[in-house]
Amino acid sequence: MANAINELAKLPGIGKRTATRLVMFLIRQDPQYIKKLSESIALLSTNLFLCRQCHNVSDAEICNICSDMARDTTILCVVQNIQDLIAIERSRVYNGIYHVLNGLISPIDGITPDKIFVNDIPERLRNNDINEIIFALPATVEGDTTAYYIFNMLKDVNSLYFSAIARGISIGGDIEYIDELTLGKAIKNRIDFSKAIKK
Numbered sequence: 001m002a003n004a005i006n007e008l009a010k011l012p013g014i015g016k017r018t019a020t021r022l023v024m025f026l027i028r029q030d031p032q033y034i035k036k037l038s039e040s041i042a043l044l045s046t047n048l049f050l051c052r053q054c055h056n057v058s059d060a061e062i063c064n065i066c067s068d069m070a071r072d073t074t075i076l077c078v079v080q081n082i083q084d085l086i087a088i089e090r091s092r093v094y095n096g097i098y099h100v101l102n103g104l105i106s107p108i109d110g111i112t113p114d115k116i117f118v119n120d121i122p123e124r125l126r127n128n129d130i131n132e133i134i135f136a137l138p139a140t141v142e143g144d145t146t147a148y149y150i151f152n153m154l155k156d157v158n159s160l161y162f163s164a165i166a167r168g169i170s171i172g173g174d175i176e177y178i179d180e181l182t183l184g185k186a187i188k189n190r191i192d193f194s195k196a197i198k199k
Helices: 002-008 016-027 031-047 082-091 121-127 141-154 180-188
Strands: 072-079 096-100 132-136 161-164
Touching (some): 072 121, 121 141
Parallel strands (some): 072 132
């Protein structure tokens, strides 16, 4: 039991107390359920890969997004991690391709460009007809540093357009509770209201 608690406590966001509750829950379950759970976890290390092109999780060398002929291969959306890719896919608005960095540049934390999937982006440009890069990265110092590094690396590429997801106020958000930086960016990057109401 102690071993199970220690292993579960290594998961992100799971402390010793939560790990103990999870183990106590599992002890009360049908042995067949625990067997199926352990088998499905074991399969993660054998049946899943990182896509050779975009670094998304896949059950094949090339993920279903990169291999989808209906996707717009002229737009490359750069995201921090697979969770962000999933969130964008859920919006059902974007139909381009992705590049998953699996981290952000953060010298303070010892995360240099060679520790994430950033230096293979030029190769993606050589092998595709990409003409726009969208930075869908967190509005943090690390996110901005990473975007600037990529921009600097590619700024001399002819006819390449750089964009970033809009930063501002979430739908349903009360202005009085929004931090000054977010509110300032929302004011600075305001949209054309006449165009917005027509959508």
